[in-house]
Amino acid sequence: MIRIGLFSKLSQVPVKTLRYYDEIGLLEPAEIDRFTSYRYYSIDQLPRLNRILALKDLGLSLDQIARLLAEKVPAEQLRGMLRLKEVEIQQQMQQEQKKLTRVATRLKQIELEDKMSKYDVVIKEVEPQWIASVRDVIPSYPEQGGLWRELETMLSQNQVKGTGPCFTLYHSDEPKIDAEVCEPLTEGGSLPPHPRVQARELPGTEVAAVIHHGAFTSISEAYEALVKWIETNGYQFNGPCREIYLQLPAKIGDQNDPDTVTEIQFPVVKA
Amino acid sequence: MIRIGLFSKLSQVPVKTLRYYDEIGLLEPAEIDRFTSYRYYSIDQLPRLNRILALKDLGLSLDQIARLLAEKVPAEQLRGMLRLKEVEIQQQMQQEQKKLTRVATRLKQIELEDKMSKYDVVIKEVEPQWIASVRDVIPSYPEQGGLWRELETMLSQNQVKGTGPCFTLYHSDEPKIDAEVCEPLTEGGSLPPHPRVQARELPGTEVAAVIHHGAFTSISEAYEALVKWIETNGYQFNGPCREIYLQLPAKIGDQNDPDTVTEIQFPVVKA
DNA sequence: ATACAGCCTCCAGTAGATGGAGAGTCAAGG
DNA sequence: CCTTGACTCTCCATCTACTGGAGGCTGTAT
Numbered sequence: 001m002i003r004i005g006l007f008s009k010l011s012q013v014p015v016k017t018l019r020y021y022d023e024i025g026l027l028e029p030a031e032i033d034r035f036t037s038y039r040y041y042s043i044d045q046l047p048r049l050n051r052i053l054a055l056k057d058l059g060l061s062l063d064q065i066a067r068l069l070a071e072k073v074p075a076e077q078l079r080g081m082l083r084l085k086e087v088e089i090q091q092q093m094q095q096e097q098k099k100l101t102r103v104a105t106r107l108k109q110i111e112l113e114d115k116m117s118k119y120d121v122v123i124k125e126v127e128p129q130w131i132a133s134v135r136d137v138i139p140s141y142p143e144q145g146g147l148w149r150e151l152e153t154m155l156s157q158n159q160v161k162g163t164g165p166c167f168t169l170y171h172s173d174e175p176k177i178d179a180e181v182c183e184p185l186t187e188g189g190s191l192p193p194h195p196r197v198q199a200r201e202l203p204g205t206e207v208a209a210v211i212h213h214g215a216f217t218s219i220s221e222a223y224e225a226l227v228k229w230i231e232t233n234g235y236q237f238n239g240p241c242r243e244i245y246l247q248l249p250a251k252i253g254d255q256n257d258p259d260t261v262t263e264i265q266f267p268v269v270k271a
Numbered sequence: 272m273i274r275i276g277l278f279s280k281l282s283q284v285p286v287k288t289l290r291y292y293d294e295i296g297l298l299e300p301a302e303i304d305r306f307t308s309y310r311y312y313s314i315d316q317l318p319r320l321n322r323i324l325a326l327k328d329l330g331l332s333l334d335q336i337a338r339l340l341a342e343k344v345p346a347e348q349l350r351g352m353l354r355l356k357e358v359e360i361q362q363q364m365q366q367e368q369k370k371l372t373r374v375a376t377r378l379k380q381i382e383l384e385d386k387m388s389k390y391d392v393v394i395k396e397v398e399p400q401w402i403a404s405v406r407d408v409i410p411s412y413p414e415q416g417g418l419w420r421e422l423e424t425m426l427s428q429n430q431v432k433g434t435g436p437c438f439t440l441y442h443s444d445e446p447k448i449d450a451e452v453c454e455p456l457t458e459g460g461s462l463p464p465h466p467r468v469q470a471r472e473l474p475g476t477e478v479a480a481v482i483h484h485g486a487f488t489s490i491s492e493a494y495e496a497l498v499k500w501i502e503t504n505g506y507q508f509n510g511p512c513r514e515i516y517l518q519l520p521a522k523i524g525d526q527n528d529p530d531t532v533t534e535i536q537f538p539v540v541k542a
Numbered sequence: 543a544t545a546c547a548g549c550c551t552c553c554a555g556t557a558g559a560t561g562g563a564g565a566g567t568c569a570a571g572g
Numbered sequence: 573c574c575t576t577g578a579c580t581c582t583c584c585a586t587c588t589a590c591t592g593g594a595g596g597c598t599g600t601a602t
Contacts, residue, residue, distance in 0.1 A: 005579060010436070010517060010534075012395045015580085020559060036567060037581055043517050043532045047391070047482045054391035058374050062558070075385045082378045089371045096364045103329050103360065107353045114346045120318070120325035124283045165281070211318045246281060246314050261314045263281075276548060286549085287591060295589095307598060308550055333589070 001031060001040040011049050026066050027052060059085055098233070098270075105232050119210045119225040126265065128204040130187055132160065134196050135171070135180035142255060144168060147181040154197040155183060167244040180240075207242070207265040208235060216255045219243075222264055230268055239267035272302060272311040282320050297337050298323060330356055369504070369541075376503050390481045390496040392504075397536065399475040401458055403431065405467050406442070406451035413526060415439060418452040425468040426454060438515040451511075478513070478536040479506060487526045490514075493535055501539055510538035 008015045021027040022039065027049055029039035048069070055065045060081070068078070109117055132155060134147045155162070162183040171178035182202075191199045208230050212222035230237065244263040254260070279286045292298040293310065298320055300310035319340070326336045331352070339349070380388055403426060405418045419437075426433070433454040442449035453473070462470040479501050483493035501508065515534040 003579075012397075014560085016560060017558085019581090024558095038567075039580085044484050044530065046517065046532060046534070047484050050393055050480075050482050051391040053393045057370070057393065058377060059370055075381055075387070078387065079378065079381055082374055082381070086371065086374050086378070089367055089374065093364060093367045093371070096360055096367065099328070099330055100357065100360045100364070103353055103357050106329060107350065107357065110346055110350055110353070116346070116349065120322040122321055122324045122328065126283075209321075211321050213315050213318050246317065259315060261317060263317070274549075285591085288589085290550090291590060309598080310549085327589095 001042060004029070004039045004041065007041040007045075010043075011046060013049065013053070021049075021052070021062075024062060024066070026062055026069075058082070059089065101233050105229065108232075117225060119212075119222055121208055121210050121226060121229040123206060123208055123268070126204055126207055128201055129164075130185045130199060130201050131182040132185055132191055132197055132199045133169070133180045133182040135169075135178070138177050138179050139175075141177060141179075144179050144181055147179065150196055151181055151183060154191075154194055158191060160185065160191065165244050165246050167242050169240045169242055171240045205239060205267040206269065208268045209263055209265045211246075212260075212262045212264065214260065215258050216260050216262070219262060219264075222262075226264055226266060230266060234271045235268040236271045237266055238269045241266045272313060275300070275310045275312065278312040278316075281314075282317060284320065284324070292320075292323070292333075295333060295337070297333055297340075329353070330360065372504050376500065379503075388496060390483075390493055392479055392481050392497060392500040394477060394479055394539075397475055397478055399472055400435075401456045401470060401472050402453040403456055403462055403468055403470050404440070404451045404453040406440075406449070409448050409450050412448060412450075415450050415452055418450065421467055422452055422454060425462075425465055429462060431456065431462065436515050436517050438513050440511045440513055442511045476510060476538040477540065479539045480534055480536045482517075483531075483533045483535065485531065486529050487531050487533070490533060490535075493533075497535055497537060501537060505542045506539040507542045508537055509540045512537045 002010075004015050004018055008018055011018075018027070018041075019039075022029060027045065030042040030045060031040040032038070033040065051069065052062075052065055055068065056062065060068070064081070067073070068081075132151065134151045134154075136147055138144055138147070163186050164184040166181070166183045169180040169182060171180060185199060191197065208226060210222050210226045210229075212219050242263075242265040244265065246261045246263055247259070273281075275286050275289055279289055282289075289298070289312075290310070293300060298316065301313040301316060302311040303309070304311065322340065323333075323336055326339065327333065331339070335352070338344070339352075403422065405422045405425075407418060409415055409418070434457050435455040437452070437454045440451040440453060442451060456470060462468065479497060481493050481497045481500075483490050513534075513536040515536065517532045517534055518530070
């Protein structure tokens, strides 16, 4: 029987950790002095500790290890756990690879501009949502006013209210801009038939997004930054881009207001 | 000014998290109602939140992000941080790769034997240590008894005591076994000159180790398992192997005692 | 007026330790 | 026998980045 300090030295595991393993019942000393509470370990507890370290090293949690060592887990189940772990690690590595690319992108961008970019791209998941929309080809971006008026008129006639910030979907680029102006509705919201305004569900998707804060006239910078990011980080475009008008309803409309806040989202998939 | 729920919806960040960011001073609401304590955010706080998310995504801690956003950190320093992060991630990925190999090794081994092996290999760092030793070529492993007697005699004559479990270094294999029996000393311990017994420092090294618990006569199984592990996990041998006799001094000597506990260590380097 | 959703604060818990305070224990030296 | 110093004990706090819940206001819609 040896004391915790020696056991620690032999096993290269800190005393504190041994006490912790005792506390959670993962490795209890062979004996505890009833009067002094000193822990006494036996040399032949080293194999168990080694097994714990080896399993921990494979990425199992102490909880899992405890269960493995407690019950006699069949080899079958152990195999399952390890295969699961294998997949987990592979995914983890892919994540790391992605992160590495993103760090590299940032770094390159900083070296070029010698400052942090104005735009920060984030990847997020957007939920499916119901919308009412009007779609048409317009000659230039600012000329969607007519579409908005059509949509608003129809909605107010039917006493339907939007449930979030409205946005435009751009189905195609210049010179023939195919724009669809949208207003979110409550789930499953239906509308009476109408030649121009339709309700439909927009599917959920992963998007790359930036927020543009400043006059609308300079929004192209944001698009530029976003597109560049998507391309260098190995994502692929996967649907029409969304331009979300985040400012409070009262303020919408002025193309030159420097306090305009707009979010641009491109649906993407990992390449 | 919008309330926390809407801000949360717009940013896709949970309410709880926003409150947490407020608490740690990372993102404070533009305004807090003095009577109700309601948090009110401004739309144009979204870019800051996005920046936070983007930096977090690069693997920076909230603390680092807070410092980045607080002081105007020069681009220089930011570059430094990112480069550091880059290296960190690469190392992380190497670790993961290693772990993947280890999991695969285990899996293969379980598929072969349909049970968990008796032996668990762990990698650890051993400290440099001073030893007194006698080295000679012996015809067979059990015949190191003479060397041990030489060493013990010399040490007791000089009233030097060992400071830990003694061990044998095997500098070469069968048939000409070049063995060095060792007893650890206190640091910098020196001995009077002696033709057979010398004191020296054993350098620290990384080792792969297993513990054999059972009669000495079956220790070859442990060697087998360890060597196989080292080879399949892509490490390389890097020095003489150590066989450490862990049982309490009183019990040493019986080759057939089934309670013998021995640790085998091979110095290794990552291939 | 009354739901009911939304918001508040405070407390607890996660995993796997790590660090420290304050007190008891053990072996050796004088 | 006393002291010193190394070990050991328990208990508590801390770390990261949240998450969950209880219990109690607030604001809005009907």
